[in-house]
Amino acid sequence: MLFPWTTLGSNINFCDALISGGTGPELGYFSEVGSGSIHFNFTIRGDKATASLFGDACQGLFLDQDRLFIGGNNTLLGPIKADFGVMTAAGARINGTLAPGLNFGHSLPKGKIDYEPRKFSGALGIVTQQVDILAELTALFHWYQQVRIGCISQTMEQKFVYESGLNIVELNYQERLSQLSRYVEALEGSLSIFSGSNKISNKETAEQRQLLEKWPKIQQQLATPKAFELLIPESLTNAIARKLSEGKLDYTVIIKGMDIEGKQKGKDWLNTIANGVRNIINSKIAMDG
Secondary structure (H helix, E strand, O other): OEOOOOEEOOOOEOOOEEEOOEOOOOOOOEOEEOOOOEEEOOOOOOOOOOOEEEOOOOOHHHOOEOOOEEOOOOEEEEEEEEOOOEEEOOOOEEEEEEOOEEEOOOOOOOOOOOOOOOOOOOHHHHHHHHHHHHHHHHHHHHHHHHHHHHHHOOOHHHHHHHHHHHHHHHHHHHHHHHHHHHHHHOHHHHHHHHOOOOOOOHHHHHHHHHHHHHHHHHHHHOOOHHHHOOOOOHHHHHHHHHHHHOOOOOHHHHHHOOOHHHHHHHHHHHHHHHHHHHHHHHHHOOOOO
C-alpha cells in the first residue's frame, strides 16, 4: 500500500508492505523504493505472517512526516518495522526494526546449521507485529470511511473511487488476518516437536500455548475493522471544511493545509482506533515476567 507521492523503482517486488512518509511530490521530499529491491514475504515454512510497515497510517496520512528511502537492490526480509526518516544503503540486506538514519543492514555468516522449519521461535513477537499491521489498516479503513468519503468526496465519481479504496483496505485487512491465523494454527505442530526438548525456553513454549489457547477469541474480536469505529473529532471535520470553503478541492492540498490543531486531533483519533486493536493482543497474552 502506497501513500501519496510514494515512488517505486523498476524490477521490484513490494508485496505485503505499507509505506507512507514524505511531504510533497518534489525530488527529495517523497518516500521511495529503489530499483531491484525485493520484500520477501514467504518464510521457509511457507507462512506469510511477514507483512512490513515502512512508516505508518496514523501519522503518515497527514502528509507531514519525514520520508523513507529504501536503496536499490535491497533484500527486505519481512516483517520489518521502519520509522519515518529511515534510509537504507544500496545493496543492503535488511530485517527487524529500523531507526531513523542510514541503515547498512547486515550480511549472513558462511556455513550451515541444523534447522527444523516446523519449530517456531519468537512467535509472540511475530503475532504482535502482525496485529500492529491490522491496527494501522483499521485506522486507514476509518480514515477512508469518515474522512475521504464522509468529508472530502464532493461528487459521485469521487465517492465511487473512495469506496473502492475502502474495499481494497478491508480486503488487505482480511488477507493479513487470514495469514496470521494460518501462522498461529501451525504453532500446534511446533509445540509437539518441542515436547520433551530442553533446547527451547519455557517462556517460548508458554507463549505459544497461550497463543493457541486464546487465538479463537482474539480472532473473533479482530474479525472486522468495522468493530473499532470511533467518531471523527469535530476539530478535524472543521479543519477540512475550512479548506473546502476556500475552494481547495485537491485531496493532498486539503490535508497538507489543515491547521496544527486539526491534524493533531486527527492523529490522536486514529491512534486511539489503532490502539484498540493492539490492546486485544496485549490484554489477552499477558505473560508473567
